[in-house]
Amino acid sequence: MTDAIVATGLRKTFGKTVALDGVSFAAPRGTVFALLGPNGSGKTTLVQLLSTLRLPDSGSARVLGHDLRAAPAEVRAGIGVTGQFAAVDSMLTGEENLLLMAKLGHLSRTEGRARARRLLQRFDLADAAARPPSAYSGGMRRRLDIAMTLMGDPALIFLDEPTTGLDPRSRQTMWQIVRELVAEGVTVFLTTQYLQEADELAERVAVLDHGRIVAAGTPAELKQRVPGAHLTLRFATPADLRTAALALAGSTSDEDALTLRVPMTDGGGAIKRVLDRIPDRVDVEDVTVHTPDLDDVFFAFTTTAADLGRTR
Numbered sequence: 038m039t040d041a042i043v044a045t046g047l048r049k050t051f052g053k054t055v056a057l058d059g060v061s062f063a064a065p066r067g068t069v070f071a072l073l074g075p076n077g078s079g080k081t082t083l084v085q086l087l088s089t090l091r092l093p094d095s096g097s098a099r100v101l102g103h104d105l106r107a108a109p110a111e112v113r114a115g116i117g118v119t120g121q122f123a124a125v126d127s128m129l130t131g132e133e134n135l136l137l138m139a140k141l142g143h144l145s146r147t148e149g150r151a152r153a154r155r156l157l158q159r160f161d162l163a164d165a166a167a168r169p170p171s172a173y174s175g176g177m178r179r180r181l182d183i184a185m186t187l188m189g190d191p192a193l194i195f196l197d198e199p200t201t202g203l204d205p206r207s208r209q210t211m212w213q214i215v216r217e218l219v220a221e222g223v224t225v226f227l228t229t230q231y232l233q234e235a236d237e238l239a240e241r242v243a244v245l246d247h248g249r250i251v252a253a254g255t256p257a258e259l260k261q262r263v264p265g266a267h268l269t270l271r272f273a274t275p276a277d278l279r280t281a282a283l284a285l286a287g288s289t290s291d292e293d294a295l296t297l298r299v300p301m302t303d304g305g306g307a308i309k310r311v312l313d314r315i316p317d318r319v320d321v322e323d324v325t326v327h328t329p330d331l332d333d334v335f336f337a338f339t340t341t342a343a344d345l346g347r348t349r
């Protein structure tokens with residue numbers, strides 16, 4: 038599989054502020070690549086560089102096979118940038134906004150109208166086509182924003198926080214849209230504050246902190262790198278708890294709750310191995326499994342979050 042984006046050592050400063058400090062990564066075509074990071078970590082700056090809105094101080098990137106510096110027009114022709122409805126003109130109706138994009142993209146009138154109609158249908162906006170976006174709900178505005186981006190038929194879309202502020206149903210709809218785009222072969226570069234969103238959608242995730250990528254991989258790989266996977270066993274009596282604690286070195290007892298926390302260091306079969314070490318006469322009343330999620334990854338790798346002294 039070829040890569041839609043290959044970034045090598047991207048660096049960008051604003052005066053004394055180092056916004057990006059040597060960022061390198063690859064985003065495979067036809068996948069969702071999620072960029073996570075605390076506020077101010079450099080996400081917006083990275084999207085601005087990759088979409089040719091700003092030039093890096095040093096480093097380079099190829100986007101859809103074109104070098105950012107040598108061929109910015111070719112990069113721009115293949116990408117779409119969404120986000121925070123920057124492109125939506127509230128004086129125009131939803132349909133007029135789409136037709137404006139067709140005009141900007143030099144589509145013929147017929148082609149523009151046909152594509153607008155298809156996108157309005159697809160994103161459930163046909164009934165609202167004659168209304169201005171100011172009369173739309175948050176979810177409808179996001180859908181219009183994506184529809185406007187798709188008027189240009191991009192191979193790569195930058196989706197900036199597509200579900201911030203949306204209710205759970207609208208969020209699900211947006212996730213479905215992203216999945217459909219990817220099924221059609223579009224590459225999605227997603228920035229999000231919602232770690233669950235990255236987990237649901239992304240094949241690969243990069244965590245940015247203070248302008249550097251501090252962790253990258255599939256969601257499963259990242260979760261494996263974070264300690265915290267454990268079993269909690271609950272017992273009927275203090276005697277059972279103590280017997281089990283003696284059998285399971287490294288475990289931590291809670292005498293009040295009658296529970297034992299047992300760290301898990303490996304995957305397949307780990308639960309059974311733990312239970313097998315407990316003598317038969319001991320009655321285990323309940324077992325719960327805690328596996329790290331991307332929240333754990335985020336807090337383990339980003340120092341800004343660590344500064345907040347979060348405990349988990």
Ligand SMILES: Nc1ncnc2c1ncn2[C@@H]1O[C@H](COP(=O)(O)OP(=O)(O)OP(=O)(O)O)[C@@H](O)[C@H]1O
Binds near residue numbers: 083
């Ligand atoms: N035009 C600018 N002039 C000066 N400093 C800037 C400029 N743009 C960004 N910065 C600084 O660069 C750093 C990275 O900012 P950036 O907006 O890329 O972060 P971000 O991860 O997108 O943050 P957020 O999640 O809050 O949007 C911050 O310290 C920011 O203050």
